[in-house]
Amino acid sequence: MNLVPSFTLYADSRSNVPPQFIHIETIPVRSRVNDWIIRPHRHPELFQILLLTRGGAEMRLESNSTRLEAPTLTAIAPNAVHGYAFQTDAEGFVLSVSDAYLRDLLRATGDQDAIDAAATSSIIPLSGWNEAAENIRAACERVAVESQSARTGRQARIGSDLMLIFGLLAELGPDGRGTTSTERGADAVLFDRFRLLVEERFRDQMSIREYAAALATSERTLRRAVKARSGETPLDILHQRILLEAQRDLLYSAMSVSEIAYGLGFEDQAYFSRFFAAATGQSPSRFRATHKSGWAGTVAD
Template identity: 35%
Template sequence: MPGRSVPAYWLYGERLTDRFPDALHIEPIMARSSLHGWTIQPHLHHDLFQFFLVTEGGGRTRVDGREHLLTPGSVLLLPPSTIHEFAFLDDTNGFVASAAATSLKRLFGNEPEARALLGSAAVLHVPVGSGEFAGLSATMRLAMSEFAANLPVREFSLAAYADLIASWFVRAMRGARAIAEPARDARAELVRRFVERVEARFRQHDALTDYASALGASVPHLSRSCRELLGHSAARVIQDRLMIEARRDLVYTAMSISQISFRLGFSDPAYFSRFFAKRAGLSPSDYRVKA
């Protein structure tokens, strides 16, 4: 409902000052959800990547204003600052693994495209009984056993599990975006820097030529690299980031359409409405009513 204030937690229900000290936190979905009546209210995490696997039950989730059905085999990637909520069926279970970006610095340092691939929220499905499902489930189960124990080199082991779980999602995102062959490091680094710059400047509505110039690349090369690594053009990256923010504001704030328009850098609310409707298939006001 519009007008709600969306809280930021370290883990759901825990203050930001209650940071867990581990490289990886992992728990069963039911451990926290059952305490809250199987309903997790809208919230976000500033510094955490979260990785979910549903093994039993299901329900619904809303991620940045978009609703998704959850069934056994559903996997969720939630990057930092993603607004999300859940309405689980009773006795739903699976795993939720949380890792700060600093815990994944080895992965990001060795695989430059990983940060870009993990930079957008996603809800995917892997068939129960498939090798992909079995592999992720086994890794998360072993990680949870390590997390619960107090064994030597525990922190090193948890960091390794954080890398393994995040790597599974990197591969899943690459597959979901139909990336058929590995990217060269230079091309992946260009896309990573572009995504980071879009995150910092999407409200300024910089022209694509400005982005390319700042990154030392031509527009065709930048867009081609985005298509090969992310599955869509560089212009689409900018538009999608604006749409994410627009959906958030429409669903989670009471701001008027004009206020949202100006906050997102549009000088004309009517143009913003046309921009939104073309991509969402609904006007902003209709989207807010249906959300």
């Protein structure tokens, strides 16, 4: 049984995300009524940005806990398990956007760096990036105002601010030090198609040869494209995705190790355990015991 809850918004029972869903609120609005603790959860169809402008928090992202100090930007991709324990003086914004709508917006710009930024989760300290932090804060404020407006053209203005935010997210990069943009070419297109296919088929235990065939390319071409875009091999990318799902299942479900292995396409639990231990240095059972209670979720004032 999967124990990690899925929400449209935290503790919201709605199950369907409208095509152009956008929601923005301040951190205290939802956190205060939950004693400043947002338990680990996921948003299957939303990309979420959290801008911490004051105070601090302990954040759980997948199996890792990180201390956040303002100003910090967190970007949470759909289905990423995350939670926060905020200080009671925390301030900032939480912006949630339909993933499909966001991708349509960014695809129209042709900016692959921004598209890539909207495909992964990241934590970006903004200390030393005061202008970027202020631009993101101001954009969030404008989205908040426009979300309550009935003025003609509001959707276009909101879309403009979303593109500004994700342009800055792409510029800052996941390590907060800024990145340089690269021209999009055939390798980038193939890499994106491969990642999407991995997301759809990672449980099927397909070989890299089968992935290449499904993408109508050769293993050699796929290897070159993935290496050029990520510095890793296609097998690395596939194994990382399988490992991520295994970690999620171990931490946020009551399934046995054998059930998790079977659900990920492994016919042999022992082989799954060797695969997991080689990647993490721990057996699945030890990983579960070590990490499952590792996030206290308590407010640190």
